[in-house]
Amino acid sequence: MARMMKVAIVDDEEDLRQSVSQWLALSGFDTVAFASAEEALKVVGADWPGAVITDIRMPGMDGMAFLKRMMSLDSALPVIMITGHGDVPMAVEAMRLGAMDFLEKPFNPDRMTELAKRATQARRLTLDNRALRRDLAEGAQVMGKLIGASAPMERLREDILDLGQADGHVLIDGETGTGKTLVAHALHAVGPRAGKRFVVVSCAAYTEDVLAAKLFGPTGEGSGLPLVEEARGGTLCLEDVEALSQGLQARLLTFINEQGTPAETRVIAICNTHGEGRTVEDALRPDLYFRLAALKILLPPLRxxxxxxxxxxxxxxxxxxxxxxxxxxxxxxxxxxxxxxxxxxxxxxxxxxxxxxxxxxxxxxxxxxxxxxxxxxxxxxxxxxxxxxxxxxxxxxxxxxxxxxxxxxxxxxxxxxxxxxxxxxxxxxxxxxxxxxxxxxxx
Structure with missing residues (x-):
């Protein structure tokens, strides 16, 4: 399995609980066992990343009441019921209420594994679709902040949608106050990394030593992840990239080169050199500039x-x-x-x-x-x-x-x-x- 999915096992019988858990663990599942429905409810909720296998007959809250609570939390949560021979009509009723399937005691372990596989695959698809909808909603929300119907803004939105799907690093240029950080956020929100971290740091806000520690980690004892690790798999946005010292430019170039192609972490560099009589090419070493400017966006001034x-x-x-x-x-x-x-x-x-x-x-x-x-x-x-x-x-x-x-x-x-x-x-x-x-x- 590419991603190990969880299976919650809820049963008051310790022997059955342990045997089911061990068998599924050997089959490649990440299992967690609960002795009661009340105990399971403290952990299993609407965002549970997997499936649930529960007995019907349990003291306190029984399986049917537990199923109803699960369905009220998330009707798409896959629940498999374990039933004795005389409880089959009750299991059929449970499926009407939203259970995915049921296992009749004594059950075939291979049958249980097959059901667990189907349930976790269905859960993965549900969660992936929800994440995609959230990412699309966030992308639409950020793009909605780019107000304007002028030709320059239409081109900017088209560039964001095109470059957002690309994999290369991006250099964003433009006058002060044109919304460069918002555009960087939009590039992240409409691309394949939308569900990952978007980490922003201003290169002009810190001394060289402090910025080096924040970006790449302290040389001595320290706590907290460096930003290059915090952004891993997502986007690292560097505001005022022209303020980087030559030493930090070299370390950034090494970080970019070590990622290979395609890059695991995308770097979006924002420069702010307009009106200072120089360009970002003047401020950055050529090899770093050409890596960052593989893709480039120039924001239109308001006038x-x-x-x-x-x-x-x-x-x-x-x-x-x-x-x-x-x-x-x-x-x-x-x-x-x-x-x-x-x-x-x-x-x-x-x-x-x-x-x-x-x-x-x-x-x-x-x-x-x-x-x-x-x-x-x-x-x-x-x-x-x-x-x-x-x-x-x-x-x-x-x-x-x-x-x-x-x-x-x-x-x-x-x-x-x-x-x-x-x-x-x-x-x-x-x-x-x-x-x-x-x-x-x-x-």
Whole structure:
């Protein structure tokens, strides 16, 4: 058996309990025996990684009551009943209640082994399917945080889905605040390592000695697994990889080379060198760079993502308004144009900060988005301008944002949206179709 599965044996007769346990152990199963149903219930639950073999007639909680408890915990848990000759009708009733099969005393040990094999195989398939659904749900959840319908974001999502299934190490590049760690998490969540550990460490947050101990383990006495071991079989995400010293780069390269192909542990390196007058190629030794950059993702800056910034701003102000128990600010067309023209040197992280401050100042009834943008971008040149883009584009961006916000606020209730925006049904439908908005997304 590729993975040894557990079999819980529940019987008040010690001789039978021991003989069944020994026989199955010799057949390759990991067995654990209990003298009563009450004792078994302390250990066997919904996440039990195997099957259960239980006698029907036991003092205290009998096999039928025990079966009902098992089925209430997990109806897919395989339970095999042991019955005496006179209890066959009861065993048939147990199968109606959810038992997988029954063994009549005296039973053939080979028959018991065959049933145990079928039961554990069924359990393995059930648990694997559940794990796959959890992994897919996590992947969908993380991908859902990559908000935006612009062409750069569509390409980014396609790259994540493609590279997530690949096996090579990945280098993620991009300006500060573009969401590089989120993308690293998404790569892990949509790939075959999704059910394994995802370990993140900032290479710039520690001294060389401390980082060496955290990554590869202390040279002397110490406790806790080094991160390369903690991430084994999963993903090791190195933020600010350009901060690694030459010595640690050499140790990292050795770790990568010793894994062979395919790599047991995937390394995702995140660099943050934009605006510093150098590249990650300058910071890393060439052999390490080419190992890490086998696959590469470049994140788009917010200023290239068009109306995504309006969608993001609306989503963030709604979330902060709910958090602070107040109303989200209503964005005017002029403010929408200012948001679109702001340089956003801090990208999405900066936009989130501005959205939170916009909610707080709206709660006080003071300030404006223009003042927030001016303060945030005073070192980045002119913050806002209405030049360089046709008026029609601003109007359409604002109109889409307004309909999207109103639909979200009313949870897709068309009549309420029509009333608030003073639009007839046909006009609203036409505009929603024009901007790619679907009522089903808001229900």
């Amino acid at each position: 290239t993502r068009g109306e995504d910034m309006l969608t993001l701003f609306a989503r963030m102000t709604e979330q902060f308004a709910e958090e602070y128990g107040c109303v989200a600010p209503v964005i005017t067309a002029q403010e929408a144009a200012q948001l679109l023209q702001a340089p956003w040197p801090g990208n999405v992280r900066q936009l989130i900060n501005v959205a939170e401050r916009a909610v707080l100042q709206n709660r006080r009834g003071t300030g404006s988005i223009a003042s927030l943008l001016m303060a945030d971008n005073e070192d980045a040149g002119p913050a806002m301008t209405t030049e360089g883009k046709p008026l029609k584009d601003y109007v359409e961006n604002f109109e889409r944002m307004l309909i999207d916000n109103t639909m979200r606020r009313h949870k897709g209730a068309i009549t309420a949206v029509m009333d608030e925006l003073c639009l007839p049904r046909r006009t609203l439908n036409e505009k929603m179709a024009k901007y790619g908005l679907s009522r089903g997304d808001y229900l």
